[in-house]
Amino acid sequence: MEFAIQAISLTKRFGRLKAVDGLSFSVPRGAIFGLLGPNGAGKTTTFSMLCGFIRPTSGDATILGEPLKNLDRVRTRVSALPQDAQFHPMRRVRDVMLYFARLGGMDASTAPQEVDRVLGAVGMRDAASKKGKVLSHGMAKRLGVAQAFLGNPELVLLDEPTEGLDPKAAHTVRSMIRTLAARRTTVLVSSHNLAEVQDLCDYAAIIDHGKLVQTGTMAELTQAGEVVIIRLGTGSPDPSQAILALPQVWDVQQLANGIRIGIKPQPGESVEQVITAILHTAIENKALISEVVRGRSLEERYLEIT
């Protein structure tokens, strides 16, 4: 597998504080990768090291195959939304975006069209003549996202891209991320919004206290191949015993409004076939099924391991 990012024992100290402690993970090319962790876990510090804003105390990372010290070689192929960077307070949005486009290598004829495209995509074309100092938090965030989508980067790093956005703007940003992924652009998303990460990402890494807690595909993290949750309607008979008798089921636990089933497909059997067998058994036992969820929610998993 080819990797867009490989972090190798990344460590960052601020005085006595070890913000990131020997962090290693790999982001496959073309994937949407989520970076998760509670406040102070080291997400933004990791992000800043990968963007070249801050220097690692030790360890290294490769970005599109280049070590951090050679980041300049791939700079125009990488884009990012830094979490707390502000637009120039005294310059108009459009001028700043044009500056970024030109600095990113676009020629004078294509830069204005590209700026209009990304401003339009985040619904900020009307704000093009505003100065940075009058932008609200939401506007500044959308512009930050817009500048990250300038051109055709191969790798986009987004630090909390939907934080502080209204639902419509957040939906737009998620759609833009999916569009990037459809073009085989690699996207690294740092977020607190676990539902969003679960919905968007193919892979994720969970970090806590600067250390990697778990990394893998979303299916691995949510145990999508190991756990099935059946939500039952009010007054439903309990099908647990019948389901537990199935050869592919090794555990059934009662939940407040349903059951969690641990599964182990037989050789040559798919997870889908196991789920179908479980549902057959539940229906035969008159269960009133309101929802079937494959795997646990990322939130549940996250709360369990952080």
Added chain:
Amino acid sequence: MPGLDQVVTVAGFEINTMFRTRRALAVTLLYVLITLGVAALLAWLSIKIGALNLLNSTPGSGAKTASDMKHLLTTLAHGSNAGTIRHILGQPMVVIVFFTFELFFTPYLLVMVSFDMFNADVRSKFIRFQLLRASRGTMLAGKMLAHFALFMLVSAMANLVLFGYAWAKLPSFPVLRAASLLLGYWAITGVEALCYLALIALVSLLIDQGMLSMIVVTIVIYVFGLLALTSSFVHFLTPSWYRFGLFSPDAMVVTTHLLALIGFAAVFLAAGWWRLHTRDL
């Protein structure tokens, strides 16, 4: 985009910002005011000592008082080297006084314009958006180019104002000679400006608080100025001392002192580059 194009792009944005924020206008007005102030001072001195030829170009043709005054002013500003004094006294007074003021005021003027060359962008983290697209070295080169270009432009305008004023007011103003002298001194001032801009960039990278960096760099320049007046070897270690040699009739001395200023600029820039490459932004 090749590095040079990026440097020009950074410089263009920086210059544009200085114009849009009216900082360029402010510094132009200040510079022109200093220029006019110098001209007014010369006129006042002329009246006071009753020697109108103080403004004139023909040395030794005026009253003894005027000659003494010229000698006194020149000695105060440029030291006591007899050859240098003779060389200076042989030049149009209006040019030499302006150049003297320019050399002394340039560092402080640059501080007022450029004190937050880096730390403003670092504080707001606007620099992060730029670093996504350009290297740290490109940022340094682009910003230096912008501030240097603005200074040279403003300085050229001030020179033109002075030239126009002198031409209009002085019947015997040696137009061609003064023009060539002003052009030469303008270039020399540029070298001095480069040196102090590099110092300002360094301090701006060392201190993130804008006002504090302005105060610190002002003090440093002032201390350099004081040390330059001492007779110990320490004065060799300050860029301020090397401006005294810029008036020398000996081209070798002028060249050596210009090279020394370029050397200081290189040291300050190298330190700034090192700081920029090793610090978190």
